[in-house]
Amino acid sequence: MTTNIDQPFNREVQYAAKRLAVIRSAAGAFRRRGYHNTSMVLIAKSLGLSKAALYYYVKSxxxxxxxxxxxxxxxxxxxxxxxxxxxxxxxxxxxxxxxxxxxxxxxxxxxxxxxxxxxxxxxxxxxxxxxxxxxxxxxxxxxxxxxxxxxxxxxxxxxxxxxxxxxxxxxxxxxxxxxxxxxxxxxxxxxxxxxxxxx
Amino acid sequence: MTTNIDQPFNREVQYAAKRLAVIRSAAGAFRRRGYHNTSMVLIAKSLGLSKAALYYYVKSxxxxxxxxxxxxxxxxxxxxxxxxxxxxxxxxxxxxxxxxxxxxxxxxxxxxxxxxxxxxxxxxxxxxxxxxxxxxxxxxxxxxxxxxxxxxxxxxxxxxxxxxxxxxxxxxxxxxxxxxxxxxxxxxxxxxxxxxxxx
DNA sequence: AACTTATTCGACCTGAAAGTCAATCTCTAG
DNA sequence: CTAGAGATTGACTTTCAGGTCGAATAAGTT
Known part of the structure; x- marks a missing residue:
């Protein structure tokens, strides 16, 4: 499997990896707390990001x-x-x-x-x-x-x-x-x- | 089982029956649409009531x-x-x-x-x-x-x-x-x- | 009929969370 | 070393649903 580490200088790969990390992290939170009980701020914080940064990787x-x-x-x-x-x-x-x-x-x-x-x-x-x-x-x-x-x-x-x-x-x-x-x-x-x- | 029809002039019974109707109706909506996708306005409307009236029967x-x-x-x-x-x-x-x-x-x-x-x-x-x-x-x-x-x-x-x-x-x-x-x-x-x- | 209590409503308030944006920081290619 | 693209942010706007309130209506009692 290709990981982000393989191509640390390829920005597209990095972007895709980070986007995936957002999805994965959110998935875990959704599973534990439920979709509506999980705010975007919480997802962001658990990745050490601000909410606004999330919207760089996902549309909504x-x-x-x-x-x-x-x-x-x-x-x-x-x-x-x-x-x-x-x-x-x-x-x-x-x-x-x-x-x-x-x-x-x-x-x-x-x-x-x-x-x-x-x-x-x-x-x-x-x-x-x-x-x-x-x-x-x-x-x-x-x-x-x-x-x-x-x-x-x-x-x-x-x-x-x-x-x-x-x-x-x-x-x-x-x-x-x-x-x-x-x-x-x-x-x-x-x-x-x-x-x-x-x- | 005791139904509301048994005691149409007993206010407590009527109140309890209506409250139960609210819960039941909401339960059906929750089951179909999910809790967070069901608004109080919707629950009220499906009973022919206004939202405010709902709060006469339930606290939240x-x-x-x-x-x-x-x-x-x-x-x-x-x-x-x-x-x-x-x-x-x-x-x-x-x-x-x-x-x-x-x-x-x-x-x-x-x-x-x-x-x-x-x-x-x-x-x-x-x-x-x-x-x-x-x-x-x-x-x-x-x-x-x-x-x-x-x-x-x-x-x-x-x-x-x-x-x-x-x-x-x-x-x-x-x-x-x-x-x-x-x-x-x-x-x-x-x-x-x-x-x-x-x- | 007058009075009281139960029930209902329209209009309003409020807070939380989604989503936006201009400004800023950080890389890395040349 | 630096210009410009990539990445991130704080502060702001927007939206919407939960909840409140005083007034109005209906129902019951005397």
Missing amino acids: KEEILYECHIMVYGAMDEAVKSVRGQGENGLEKLKLLYGAFAALMTRDGLALLADVDSLKGEFQATVLARRGKIERAVTRIVEGGMKDGSIKKSDPKVTVFFFMGALNWLNVWYEPGGRLSGEMIADAFVEQMSVGVAS | KEEILYECHIMVYGAMDEAVKSVRGQGENGLEKLKLLYGAFAALMTRDGLALLADVDSLKGEFQATVLARRGKIERAVTRIVEGGMKDGSIKKSDPKVTVFFFMGALNWLNVWYEPGGRLSGEMIADAFVEQMSVGVAS
Whole structure:
């Protein structure tokens, strides 16, 4: 991966790195305190900047939220891609994917934000589209598993929403560095999910 | 149950009924749009009132959110109480309880709000305490099931958070009157949860 | 009818947080 | 070394939603 350190004199790279730092830092604050309980001043201060400087990197607070969402869905798209062709059947494939999702949340500090309603117009439409795309990808895998007999037959949508909900709820209670390690949680989630849906 | 219609001339009863209507209406709006995306003017309008009139029934917007939380946890406490002594083992007891929880969400229109961070001081402390109480009650049942052999042994907290997350996520996607009926969802959730945790 | 109390409202106040901008500091290319 | 682009800031404006208040209306009581 290319980091800012690789090209300390390339201003575009530096700019992109700093912009990313803003998004990341905000994402963490949004996850902990919620979007509306996090002011731009707070985001700025946590980076040692003034609020005005933030607007050198982003157009608006809403844009930050948008980028937070896109970042997660981008990583999820990657995870979906990475299980293509993997796994002997639908269930195995689903376990791999769900494990990857759980790792994103616990290891990479990403978080499914629920604040879609705070986005307007194009922003919201795009995020909803991306979310729909992921949901469909997961649902397709589940349906595949139902066909090949590895996953118990029932309404695929309800099945998917059940275990995706657990993922979202992670944001609320999981604290890195706590008693429960990320790997432990991810493993337990995969286990509980897979047993719940298996034939 | 006592309704406002029972005592149309009792002012205290009328007042309480109207106050409840405010809370309920707000709860629905909070669930759909989120707390911060719902203005007091909007809540008022949806009841055919002016904003000022709202403040005759509640002290602040935060109090409404608080009451929304309390309403849900109250109903959950009832559900916990109603399964006391029921069920042959931990798993059966858990299925009853979880089914009751799911019914609260789908049938009674209640919703676990995630916006705990928008509450301050005493309000937040109380809500967190109530949530903790429910979590402990559920965890105790799970631990009981692990002891009597009906539930697979693993970390109880992770186990509980997994299926409680699914419940919370319901708020985001479930729309009454849609393709999926409330009963259907509740049944599917109980099934998927119980298979996931059973020995 | 007169009086009291409950309920509702329009108009206003206020504070917090998003967003802007001209001025300033800091790099680095030449 | 210095000019000019890049980066950052303090101070300001703007907007909007929560909350207040006194007046007006409705309802109930005697």
